[in-house]
Amino acid sequence: MSKLNILFIINPISGGKDKLKIPAMIDANLDRSKFNANFAFTEYVGHASEIAEEAAGKNFDVIVAVGGDGTINEIASKVMQQHKILGVLPFGSGNGLARFLKIPMNTVKAIQVINNCKVSVIDSATFNDKCFFNMAGMGFDAHISSVFAGNKGRGLSGYVKLGLQEVLSYKPQTYRIVIDGQEYLRKAFVISVANSSQYGNNAHIAPTASVTDGLLDVCIVKEFPMYKLPVLAYEMLRSKTDNSKLVEIIKGKNIQISRIKEDAIHIDGEPFFMGTEIAVSVNPLSLNIITPDYEV
Numbered sequence: 307m308s309k310l311n312i313l314f315i316i317n318p319i320s321g322g323k324d325k326l327k328i329p330a331m332i333d334a335n336l337d338r339s340k341f342n343a344n345f346a347f348t349e350y351v352g353h354a355s356e357i358a359e360e361a362a363g364k365n366f367d368v369i370v371a372v373g374g375d376g377t378i379n380e381i382a383s384k385v386m387q388q389h390k391i392l393g394v395l396p397f398g399s400g401n402g403l404a405r406f407l408k409i410p411m412n413t414v415k416a417i418q419v420i421n422n423c424k425v426s427v428i429d430s431a432t433f434n435d436k437c438f439f440n441m442a443g444m445g446f447d448a449h450i451s452s453v454f455a456g457n458k459g460r461g462l463s464g465y466v467k468l469g470l471q472e473v474l475s476y477k478p479q480t481y482r483i484v485i486d487g488q489e490y491l492r493k494a495f496v497i498s499v500a501n502s503s504q505y506g507n508n509a510h511i512a513p514t515a516s517v518t519d520g521l522l523d524v525c526i527v528k529e530f531p532m533y534k535l536p537v538l539a540y541e542m543l544r545s546k547t548d549n550s551k552l553v554e555i556i557k558g559k560n561i562q563i564s565r566i567k568e569d570a571i572h573i574d575g576e577p578f579f580m581g582t583e584i585a586v587s588v589n590p591l592s593l594n595i596i597t598p599d600y601e602v
Contacts, residue, residue, distance in 0.1 A: 310367040310423070312341045312393070315357050315381055317348045317373030321398045328372060328395070328413070335414050337421040341368070348373075354380035362388035368596070370420065374398015375440050375506065379574040382593055383437040386430060392595045393420045400506015400575065403440040406517070407502075407597050419598050426597040428517040430589045431501055434580060436573050439593065441505055443498035444563070444571045444584070445527070446476050452570040452577035478529040481565050485524055485558035492554070496527035499561060499586050503545070506575070512555060513545040520590035524561055526554040561586040 314332060318325050329345045336343055344366075348354045354371070358381040361369055370393035371381040378394060385392045395416045396404035407426075410416045433442040450472060481497060483490045498505075500512035500523040512523035530538070530552050538552050547553040563584040571580045 309340060309342050311344070311365055312336075312368040312370060312420075313344045313346060313357075313361045313366045314370045314372050314395070315346050315348065315354050315361075315377070317354060317371075317377040317397070320373035320377050321401075323397055325372065325397060328397075331413055332417060335417040335421075340421065340423065348377075352380065355384060357381075358384035362390050367391060368393050368420075368423075370395060372397055374400065375402050375574040376576040378403055379437065379439060379576065382430070382439050382595075386437070386593045390594070391425055392593060394595070395420075398506065398575075400509075402504050402506035402575070403502055405506065405508060406440070406504055407595070409598065420596055422599060423596055424599050425594050426518075427591045428593050428595055429501055429520060430592045431499070431522055431586060432589065433499070433571065433573055433586050434584055436578065437589075438499075438501065438573045440502050440574050441498055441500050441511075442571065442573045442586070443496060443525075444481075444565070444569065444580075445479065445494055445496035445498075446473070447496050447498065447505070448570040448572040448577065449476060451572040451575055452579075473535065474532065479565055479569075481563055483524065483526070483564075484562040485556050486560055488556075488558075490526075490556070492526050493529050494526050495529055496525070497563065498525040498527070499523070500525055501588075505542075509539075509542040510545040511542060511547055511553070513548045514555075518591065520588055521557045521559060522561065522586065522588050524556045524558060526556070528552055528554065559588050 368391045371378040372395040478495045480493045500515045503512045503515040504510040511525045515523045541547045541550045
């Protein structure tokens with residue numbers, strides 16, 4: 307059997323973790339009877355996408371994102387277009403999609419998953435013209451992503467610290483949401499459109515979400531008094547937001563969101579700026595991805 311050509315695209319700054327030793331770790335643990343391995347390090351925002359596009363157009367069979375959800379997003383968008391296979395070595399701050407797919411956080415174990423090379427096919431989605439694979443949204447989490455992008459202290463602790471600083475001054479916004487033709491008018495702290503169940507770090511906003519059902523979970527976090535913030539955090543960490551009084555979840559395929567002004571949004575945790583009208587749709591079973599040996 308001929309070997310598969312595999313490229314590891316490594317984001318050196320994701321999650322605030324040093325990755326200079328990653329190629330040596332891969333060399334020591336990758337099944338060389340199955341793979342010819344190559345490595346590339348990203349040097350700037352958007353570079354992973356450029357490398358993946360070039361690689362996908364060549365003879366690489368598998369392209370592995372070594373980073374977090376943002377790195378996965380850049381690479382998966384190109385992998386999907388070229389009908390190649392995505393692999394993941396989780397090295398982000400939250401690793402939402404990897405955790406949902408039960409890809410091990412331990413790097414050696416995650417390499418073993420790649421060695422097994424079980425390929426699953428999962429849904430993706432678009433937020434206006436941008437693809438996402440885990441989570442996209444607007445409101446407080448997008449505001450934090452935008453502020454956090456300029457913060458040198460990457461990592462979970464920095465994110466939590468910044469969130470606690472910003473949460474007291476953030477004001478909920480009013481949104482008009484149309485889901486498969488049904489209209490909702492909501493004042494919301496956050497609107498998250500979820501493909502998987504969680505943001506990352508096992509904080510589940512959409513406990514019943516599936517990446518293979520052809521549906522997205524629109525999660526509306528209602529306006530709430532700040533003393534209930536620990537309740538929301540508890541519900542997310544215990545996967546109980548589907549029964550929460552603070553969160554409304556509506557499943558659908560085609561979603562339009564209107565808001566009063568242009569503002570920040572996030573796509574798989576990375577901040578962007580979009581206008582007042584957002585169109586969201588699911589692209590069922592569109593990404594080939596290596597997962598552990600279980601049904602996704």
